[in-house]
Amino acid sequence: MKKYNVLVALTLLLSVFFVGCEQEEEQTMVLQEVSDEVLAKLEESGFNVTDQPPIKFEDGYIVEGDIFFTYKDIMSSTKTDGFTVASKQYSTDNLVTTNGSRNITVFVSSRFNAATVAGIDLAIQRYNAENLEITFERVSSSGGADITIVRLNFFLEFFGVLGSAGFPTAGGDPFDEISLNGRLTNLGFDTGGIATIVAHEMGHCVGFRHTDYFDRSISCGGATDNEGNGGVGANLVPGTPAGATLADASWMLACSDGSDRPFNSDDQVALDFLY
Secondary structure: OOOOOEOOOOOOOOOHHHOOOOOOOOOOOOOOOOOHHHHHHHHHOOOOOOOOOOEEEOOEEEEOOOEEEEHHHHHHOOOOOOOOOOEOOEEOOOOOOOOOOEEEEEEEOOOOOHHHHHHHHHHHHHHHOOOOOEEEEEEOOOOOOOEEEEEOOHHHHHOOOOEEEOOOOOOOOOOOEEEEOOOOOOOOOOHHHHHHHHHHHHHHHOOEOOOOOOOOHHHHOOOOOOOOOOOOOOEEOOOOOEOOOHHHOOOOOOOEOOOOOOOOHHHHHHHHHHO
């Protein structure tokens, strides 16, 4: 997920001044220390825990800025296999089971403004326009929804997280929750920019890794940073070209500059291959 932030000159953290003068009704979370055990396991799996420390959140941790893992997921992960080859698109070991066709229902919390909801709807439209074996449908009830889009806690919004999600389950279901920043319009995102963030997190839910997972500096700047296998797999999607560049503007690049990134031709190849 991998910090998926607004980046000015491709830096990793948003300025806190974006939100410093805004009121918030939620209680601010207290930063909790991450245990050495969890840090060691994440580092063993290939994640950078030094430059971008994991954040304790609910029953797990947000890693690399927008990937959510439960404690159980982290402790059961296996050592990275050291992938260093550069390729265009990668997927996790677990994918969503379709049996030829699967409709994934999405419930959106009422805590988002109309502009953000419009961006969510556009993200759903973009996937459905690809005529895949998976489709997405926004529903009015959270009961039974496959994915629920909820608002991030103020603490995470304050520290510049734009969104987070996890990966598909071993049973073939999509990850069931996307946490989304509720201040995207205040941060300057238009409908297309919001749709890109949401589509990115939806991509994680159905099994996509970052296009530049092998070197996050491509979209995030800074030193070379390989996310590694992460214990979830980083499998090359056949038919996608070698290398990843910022100019390609894939919707699954690790970091965002705030721009609109609809599916490019290589993204469409990857989507079509997997689904």
